[in-house]
Structure formats: C-alpha cells, structure tokens
Amino acid sequence: MPTAGVVIIGNEILSGKFADENTPWLVNRLRALGCDLLRVAVIPDTLDDIALEVAVQSARFDWVFTTGGVGPTHDDLTFAGVAQAFGVPLHHHPELVAILHRKMGSACNEAALRMAEVPEGSELWWDGGVTYPLVVTRNVCIFPGVPSLLKLKFDLVAHRFAGTPMSTRRLQSHDTESAIAHALTTACELFPAVSIGSYPRLDEVPFRVIITLESRDEGALNACARWLLGRGPGLTEAS
Amino acid sequence: MPTAGVVIIGNEILSGKFADENTPWLVNRLRALGCDLLRVAVIPDTLDDIALEVAVQSARFDWVFTTGGVGPTHDDLTFAGVAQAFGVPLHHHPELVAILHRKMGSACNEAALRMAEVPEGSELWWDGGVTYPLVVTRNVCIFPGVPSLLKLKFDLVAHRFAGTPMSTRRLQSHDTESAIAHALTTACELFPAVSIGSYPRLDEVPFRVIITLESRDEGALNACARWLLGRGPGLTEAS
Numbered sequence: 001m002p003t004a005g006v007v008i009i010g011n012e013i014l015s016g017k018f019a020d021e022n023t024p025w026l027v028n029r030l031r032a033l034g035c036d037l038l039r040v041a042v043i044p045d046t047l048d049d050i051a052l053e054v055a056v057q058s059a060r061f062d063w064v065f066t067t068g069g070v071g072p073t074h075d076d077l078t079f080a081g082v083a084q085a086f087g088v089p090l091h092h093h094p095e096l097v098a099i100l101h102r103k104m105g106s107a108c109n110e111a112a113l114r115m116a117e118v119p120e121g122s123e124l125w126w127d128g129g130v131t132y133p134l135v136v137t138r139n140v141c142i143f144p145g146v147p148s149l150l151k152l153k154f155d156l157v158a159h160r161f162a163g164t165p166m167s168t169r170r171l172q173s174h175d176t177e178s179a180i181a182h183a184l185t186t187a188c189e190l191f192p193a194v195s196i197g198s199y200p201r202l203d204e205v206p207f208r209v210i211i212t213l214e215s216r217d218e219g220a221l222n223a224c225a226r227w228l229l230g231r232g233p234g235l236t237e238a239s
Numbered sequence: 240m241p242t243a244g245v246v247i248i249g250n251e252i253l254s255g256k257f258a259d260e261n262t263p264w265l266v267n268r269l270r271a272l273g274c275d276l277l278r279v280a281v282i283p284d285t286l287d288d289i290a291l292e293v294a295v296q297s298a299r300f301d302w303v304f305t306t307g308g309v310g311p312t313h314d315d316l317t318f319a320g321v322a323q324a325f326g327v328p329l330h331h332h333p334e335l336v337a338i339l340h341r342k343m344g345s346a347c348n349e350a351a352l353r354m355a356e357v358p359e360g361s362e363l364w365w366d367g368g369v370t371y372p373l374v375v376t377r378n379v380c381i382f383p384g385v386p387s388l389l390k391l392k393f394d395l396v397a398h399r400f401a402g403t404p405m406s407t408r409r410l411q412s413h414d415t416e417s418a419i420a421h422a423l424t425t426a427c428e429l430f431p432a433v434s435i436g437s438y439p440r441l442d443e444v445p446f447r448v449i450i451t452l453e454s455r456d457e458g459a460l461n462a463c464a465r466w467l468l469g470r471g472p473g474l475t476e477a478s
Contacts, residue, residue, distance in 0.1 A: 012436050014277065015405070016270040017451055019263060023281075031255040038253065039288075042262075042279040049278075072417040073437040074424045104417070111420030146441050166254070178311040178343070181350030185313045197251050198312040202385050212256055 001163040001216070004030060005039040005057035009050055009068040009078055010145055013042050021147040022067045029154065034163035034216075035063070045069055050081025058085065058140055063161055065154075068145030070135075072111040082137050083119035090117045095124060099132060118142075128156035164216050169225045170238035171211040176200075180209065183231055191224035193217045210238055240402040240455070243269060244278040244296035248289055248307040248317055249384055252281050260386040261306045268393065273402035273455075274302070284308055289320025297324065297379055302400055304393075307384030309374075311350040321376050322358035329356045334363060338371060357381075367395035403455050408464045409477035410450040415439075419448065422470055430463035432456045449477055 006026055012018045023040055030037045038061060043049040050069070057064045069078030083090045096116035100108050124133035125141075134153055135142045141157070143150045173180050177200055188196055197212040211228070215221040228235050245265055251257045262279055269276045277300060282288040289308070296303045308317030322329050335355035339347050363372035364380075373392055374381045380396070382389045412419050416439055427435055436451040450467070454460040467474050 011434065012438060012451070014266065014279065015453065016266040016276075017407070017436065017453075018438065024258060027253065027255040036254075038283060040253065040279075040281040044277060071437065071439065072415075073420045074427050075436055107415065107417060109417055109421075111424075112415075112417035114420075146439060148442050168256075176346065176351075178346060178348055178351035181312045181353075182348075185350075188313050195250065197256065197314055198310065199251060199257065200310065200385060203387050212251070214254065214256075 002035045002063060002161050003061045004035050004037050004063040004065060004161065005061045006037065006041070007050070007053050007057060007064060007066040008040065008042040008145075009045060009066055009081075010042070011044050011075070014044060022145065022150055025147070025151060026065065026067075026154070029158065030161070032165060033158055033161055034165035035161045036163070045075045045077055047077050047081050047084060050078060051084035054082050054085040054140055058138060062139060064140040065143060066140060067143045067150055070115065070142060070144055072114050076114065078142060079114075079118050079135070082140055082142065085140075086119060086121075086138060088120045091120050092116050093118050093122065093124070093135075095133075096135075103131075125157055127160075130156060166214045166216060167218050167221050169213045169221060171213070171225065171228060171235050172208045172238040173211065173234050173236075174206055174208050175234045177209050180211070180235065183228060183235070184211065187224055187228055190227065191215075191220050193220040194224040196224070208238075211235070241274045241302060241400050242300040243274050243276050243302040243304060243400065244300045245276065245280070246289070246292050246296060246303060246305040247279065247281040247384075248284060248305055248320075249281070250283050250314070253283060261384065261389050264386070264390060265304065265306075265393070268397065269400070271404060272397055272400055273404035274400045275402070284314045284316055286316050286320050286323060289317060290323035293321050293324040293379055297377060301378060303379040304382060305379060306382045306389055309354065309381060309383055311353050315353065317381060318353075318357050318374070321379055321381065324379075325358060325360075325377060327359045330359050331355050332357050332361065332363070332374075334372075335374075342371075364396055366399075369395060405453045405455060406457050406460050408452045408460060410452070410464065410467060410474050411447045411477040412450065412473050412475075413445055413447050414473045416448050419450070419474065422467060422474070423450065426463055426467055429466065430454075430459050432459040433463040435463070447477075450474070 013020045069076045119137045122137045126133045194215040199210045252259045308315045358376045361376045365372045433454040438449045
C-alpha cells in the first residue's frame with residue numbers, strides 16, 4: 001500500500017493566527033483513498049526546518065505532501081527548502097515563467113517570478129487539464145497552503161496515490177482498559193493482520209472503551225472481531 | 240521566551256478514526272501563555288517514532304509536550320519511547336504503584352501497573368493538589384491523549400511554561416501578494432523584532448491579503464505598522 005507523510009509549513013498555524021484546516025482534510029482524504037498516512041509535521045517557515053523534514057519524510061514514505069510557503073512573499077520558502085533537502089539548486093522553470101507572464105502581464109514582477117523558481121529536476125503535473133500545474137520534486141508534491149486551493153489541486157491528482165481502503169469494525173466495553181488489556185494483547189498476537197486500537201471515552205455516560213479493528217484483510221478482521229466478542233469481558237458491537 | 244514542541248502520539252489521529260482536538264487546543268493555550276510553539280509532530284504508536292521525535296524536540300526546545308499512549312493496553316508505548324529517547328531504563332515508580340493499588344484495589348492487574356512503569360529519573364508534578372501526578376522526564380511532560388484529561392492536567396501546570404504573550408496587528412491589502420511583496424521584505428529588514436506574515440484570502444469577496452505583524456516589542460510593532468500603512472500599496476488596518 002502507498003505510504004505518505006504531510007508537512008504543514010506555516011508560522012501562522014503554530015502561532016494560532018489561523019486554524020489548520022488542511023491536516024484534518026488530508027487525513028480523511030488519504031483514509032478514503034487507502035493511502036497510509038504515517039506522519040504529520042507542522043513546522044515554521046524556515047529553510048532548515050523545511051529541508052530537514054522533507055528529507056526525512058521523502059526517504060521514509062512513498063509520497064510527501066507539503067502545504068504552504070509557495071507564494072511570492074519573503075515568508076514563502078518551500079521551494080528553496082525542498083531544493084536544500086535534495087541538494088539541488090533552484091532554477092526559474094521556463095514553462096512556469098511563461099504561464100506567469102501570460103496570466104499576470106505587466107504585474108509579473110520579480111516577486112511573482114519567485115513562484116516559478118523551483119528545485120531543478122522538478123516535474124509539472126497537468127492532471128485535469130489545469131492552467132497552472134502542480135510542482136513535484138521527486139516524491140514530494142508541493143501544494144499551496146490556502147485550503148480551497150489545496151483541496152482543488154489535491155483532488156485532481158489524488159488518483160495517483162490510491163491504494164485499498166482499510167475495513168474497520170468498532171467494538172466497545174463498559175469495563176476498564178486494564179480489564180480488557182490482556183484480551184486485546186492476545187488478539188494482536190492471534191490476528192497480526194489486524195490493527196487494534198483502544199480508546200477510553202471518559203466523557204461519555206455510561207463510560208465505555210471503544211476498540212477499533214482495522215485491516216485490509218476482511219476475513220482476518222471478522223475473525224478477530226468474532227474472537228473478541230466471544231471472549232473479552234463485556235465486549236459488544238459499538239453503537 | 241520559553242519554546243515548546245508537541246508530539247501527538249496516536250494511530251487513531253493519523254488514520255482519521257478520531258479527530259485531533261488536542262493540537263488546536265494546545266496551539267491556542269500556548270499562544271495565550273506566551274510560550275513559543277515551534278513544532279508539532281503527529282506520529283504512530285511505535286517505539287522508534289516516539290523515541291526519535293522526543294529526542295529531537297527535547298534537544299531543541301525548552302519544553303516538549305506529548306499526548307497519548309499512557310494507558311494500560313498494548314498500543315500505549317509513550318513511557319517506553321521516552322525512556323528509549325534518553326537511553327534510560329523503565330522502572331515501576333513506587334509512588335505511582337501505590338496510588339494505582341489504592342485507587343483500583345483488586346482490579347489493579349499487571350496491565351494497569353504498566354501505567355506506573357516510567358523512565359528512570361522521571362519527576363512527579365503534583366501542582367493543584369491532584370490525586371494523580373503528571374509524569375515529567377527531563378523537559379518532556381507526558382500528558383494523556385483523552386482531550387478532557389489533557390486540558391485539565393495541562394492547565395494545572397501551565398504557569399510553569401508562561402512567557403510574555405505576543406502583541407499582534409493585522410493589516411490588509413486588496414492588491415496581490417506580488418504587488419506588496421517588496422514593501423513587506425523591506426519592512427522585515429527595517430523592523431527585525433517584528434515577525435511579518437502574508438496570507439491571501441482567496442475565498443473572500445472582495446479578495447484581500449491579510450498581513451499579520453507580531454512582536455513582543457510594542458514600540459517596534461506599532462512603528463512597523465505605521466511604516467507599512469504609510470507606504471504599502473493600498474495597505475489599511477484589517478477589519
């Protein structure tokens with residue numbers, strides 16, 4: 001299955017000036033696509049932070065999605081950070097320069113042209129017949145931070161990251177986590193294809209623990225649920 | 240000023256099974272406290288991921304706040320991960336063991352006692368006269384993942400992380416980012432104590448760019464705003 005990491009680039013998120021809409025949206029979108037999201041990092045607009053996080057994630061995952069830092073102002077450093085991550089220089093991509101000149105006319109100043117200054121060797125993805133392509137450096141897809149733009153551009157290329165979505169079942173117990181811990185540990189050993197999570201819901205009345213089972217193997221998933229329902233203390237299907 | 244990083248430990252967040260309520264809450268709380276949040280990482284429940292991220296953040300920031308992974312089940316690996324980060328063994332902390340026995344009585348089984356198995360050298364913080372303390376290993380504060388519990392426990396110790404909150408001003412322009420980029424870059428050079436952000440609001444009608452100015456030096460903040468308002472193309476106070 002494809003794996004992915006997300007790098008949210010923006011002081012404005014860390015400082016609480018703007019809420020992070022992109023992470024929750026990407027989490028749900030990747031889940032639906034069947035692409036395993038294995039890490040999200042929210043980092044400042046600084047060259048070294050971007051370069052380090054992108055280098056680490058690029059080496060570990062099939063895909064890396066960055067958001068933010070691709071505009072024309074001083075705090076837009078994502079292209080430079082990705083270039084540093086891979087030790088390649090930036091260059092003005094001729095196709096992007098041509099598009100900006102055509103779109104902006106005489107307003108296409110030096111600042112605007114920073115948007116066309118991308119890591120050498122980057123690809124342009126034109127999926128969906130867009131007028132402005134997505135810039136992709138190796139396995140790093142560089143998305144804008146503006147949530148409406150990110151969503152639009154991600155959905156056009158999403159088919160490239162698709163795997164098999166997980167199947168899920170939810171059980172519950174009104175007993176404590178400690179009481180069911182042994183049964184869960186045994187289930188993990190018996191059904192290694194199933195990922196089991198245990199989440200106490202302290203705010204709910206009556207108190208319950210939600211147990212989530214996830215797998216791409218439907219047979220193993222159901223066998224694991226059956227085993228737990230027959231054994232665990234007070235385990236039932238979750239409402 | 241104190242600096243901080245956050246480590247959100249949980250497959251359930253990455254896989255979208257549960258929404259991450261803790262990050263937005265911590266972001267706003269740290270902003271109000273004047274503690275500079277410089278990184279958030281959302282990582283899976285695996286020993287190596289926890290150990291690596293905690294080691295990196297602990298070395299870079301004054302404080303690290305972890306959430307999640309402190310219960311009695313197989314997927315609760317935070318104490319073990321923090322121990323690995325610092326190369327120290329786990330041990331059953333006698334005070335925690337005693338509390339669990341007192342609270343749980345005969346229900347205090349082997350699984351429950353994993354909650355008392357913490358990295359050697361950890362401190363217990365009793366702020367607010369709590370009946371169950373916060374476990375702190377060096378500069379790493381280990382919080383529960385259940386949002387209501389995290390908030391309760393964080394607020395009791397928050398005074399330890401307080402600095403001077405940032406002052407903020409917001410300007411706006413109906414022109415493009417490219418048109419104002421030069422003025423912003425110059426302002427960054429003239430007022431290095433002010434952190435300047437530029438955020439296009441593509442969904443708003445009329446279109447505008449919000450420019451945020453932040454500083455702990457009120458004089459520099461106002462001087463920077465005055466300079467931009469007198470110079471920038473179409474810059475006004477943001478509504």
